[in-house]
């Protein structure tokens with residue numbers, strides 16, 4: 001029996017663009033684009049996990065965020081609970097602090113990129129609610 005992995009995920013938005021990172025090839029769902037984030041530690045508040053992960057992965061400091069949606073998804077080998085937050089303000093200059101490729105992408109372009117299977121509802125909502 002595996003436990004569902006709780007993941008803090010940041011949809012970082014600025015000027016109609018979203019900041020994506022490419023997952024390293026050896027990781028789960030490797031080679032695909034992702035919204036930066038990572039596992040919530042035991043007893044850690046999710047917003048704290050979000051801030052910590054984006055500091056570690058992008059070297060930025062989140063200064064404004066709001067809950068966007070949660071999503072449970074069962075991969076054959078792993079069950080995740082994605083706790084997705086919109087990040088609307090941050091300080092610092094983004095970089096791939098763990099050697100990963102990063103990219104700002106127009107919201108409308110999201111539909112044409114490969115994401116982990118769990119992400120489809122996020123993409124759909126961003127396209128219908130935030131693209132203009």
Ligand SMILES: Nc1nc2c([nH]c(=O)n2[C@@H]2O[C@H](COP(=O)(O)OP(=O)(O)OP(=O)(O)O)[C@@H](O)[C@H]2O)c(=O)[nH]1
Pocket residue numbers: 005007008009027028029033034035036037038039078080082116117118119
């Ligand atoms: N960060 C992130 N993880 C996602 C997304 N979609 C998705 O299915 N996941 C899954 O959520 C899980 C947790 O992500 P993660 O980045 O913390 O995990 P990881 O196992 O690579 O290790 P880590 O704890 O060292 O960061 C992974 O199995 C990943 O495939 C997404 O958009 N962003």
Ligand SMILES: [Mg+2]
Pocket residue numbers: 036037038039057
């Ligand atoms: Mg991560």
